[in-house]
Amino acid sequence: MKVHASALTLLHWLAQRESASVSEITASGLMNSREASDVVRYAMRNGAAERINKGASARGSARYRCTGVPLPEPRTTPAGASFEGLLSAWGIAKEPPELPAVRTRVYQIEDNSQDNRGGDRLGKLKLND
Numbered sequence: 001m002k003v004h005a006s007a008l009t010l011l012h013w014l015a016q017r018e019s020a021s022v023s024e025i026t027a028s029g030l031m032n033s034r035e036a037s038d039v040v041r042y043a044m045r046n047g048a049a050e051r052i053n054k055g056a057s058a059r060g061s062a063r064y065r066c067t068g069v070p071l072p073e074p075r076t077t078p079a080g081a082s083f084e085g086l087l088s089a090w091g092i093a094k095e096p097p098e099l100p101a102v103r104t105r106v107y108q109i110e111d112n113s114q115d116n117r118g119g120d121r122l123g124k125l126k127l128n129d
Contacts, residue, residue: 004074006031006039011048014066019052021061040064046071 013030014020025036043049047069051062087094 003039003042004071006035007043007046007048007071010036010039011043011066011071014049014064017065019063019065021063023061043071 010025010030013025013028022033022036022040025031025040026033030036031039040049044051044064048067048071049064050067052065053063084094086092
């Protein structure tokens, strides 16, 4: 958000000039050099600013100008990580499929220690269906 607000300030400043370099932006007191570099890159990515000295004639400090293209509105909520594209590309279901349940059996061991006085302590095996 801060970069967006700074970019709006820079574009307003650039609109009053033919072109400017990052060092000129810094010398004007608008922002420090690191912030100016970041803001210029942000404006260029969004098409609101362009570099005017490209190629072999670009020796020395680069100059930028305002293109007149408005910056897009910043996102109000941060974009969360989404793996939906990978899941669909790999054929992984988002919801697990309902699989038919196999008939199950529960085995319960009863302890009949009172009935088994002095005998072995093994219980009876009871089958619940």
